[in-house]
Amino acid sequence: MREEGVPDTVDDRLAARLGTLRTEHGWSLDELSRRAGVSRSTLSRLERGELSPTTATLGRLCTVYGRTMSRLLMEVEAEPPRLVPAARQPVWRDEEAGFVRRSVSPPHPGLRAEVVESTLDAGAGIAYADAPVPGVEQHVWVLEGTLGITVDDALHTLREGDCLRFRLRGPSHFHCPGPERVRYALMIVLP
Template identity: 65%
Template sequence: MRDEDPIDTRLGARLAELRSRHGWSLDALAERSGVSRSTLSRAERAEISATAALLNRLCHVYGRTMSQLLSEVEAEPAPLVRAAEQQVWEDRASGFVRRSVSPPHAGLRGELVEGRLAPGADIAYDRPPVPGLEQHLWVLDGTLEVTVADLGHALDAGDCLRMRVFGPTRFRCTGPGEARYALAVVRP
């Protein structure tokens, strides 16, 4: 049995609340998201840590960004977020660490995220959480390969990729060291 993470517990409760609010059974959500009923159930009970790919599928179904979902398990957002208070979420299975630098806030469409990928980490999303999501990815350190739809982009430190996401994306750390990047996300 794994140690329960408070964020996983709050996230699981929020996922269950969203499903309930929509009036969906686990089977109905499994059909909509393409995630197995047992995985959804275990995530809602915080028996597993949700992966980035799982959260992306659920965000798509619920029409929100991952930052929105994660901010919903925090206390009320403050206008100033000190570095020590920025929420960090880790997908240990894929080697992905995500810091919500400027979390979503009511009335604002943009947010700022710091991402870190371990060497060799490879994360694929089959769809955006919100179709037409605008993203500006600025590589701060390391090298990153980003595929948007079927077009690959090799990025080095200092490079910036601008995109509007409607289909699959993939982020892969191609260098010998960690890739660190800033991602500006703007909801349509």
């Protein structure tokens, strides 16, 4: 049974958390807009739950707030259990970008690592303007398909079974050249 006034979907809880983060920082919508490069009206609609953020927008907000996307999404979930059955792993979709993200091992404030499973449709790409947490370590393991990753101005092409490890300090870009979608595991280790 849903308690009155308590958001009940991930999108509702995410909208509420984004509003709380802005308030905690003491920023107006105009100030956040300037820092994140996202329009004031879009930010307002996101915080009211009228709009679901795109991956790019959420990435910009995570950078401004100094959080990984997983950490932000974890903050809108209940305390994660030790065992997370596949059917209960939180899934977030950006249909417009052709991106699906499953938190296989939801992050926890006391832990530094997490595992995420992602898929990108053929031809889709996700660009992150900056590292959400400078120096975060990432391991990308391709499970199916082909994935192009640009990090530190170098393009890496990974095929099924390949793994790339790097520390992220700036922009990055993930792209699926096709012809099929790519499915990959991302291991994130906070510095």
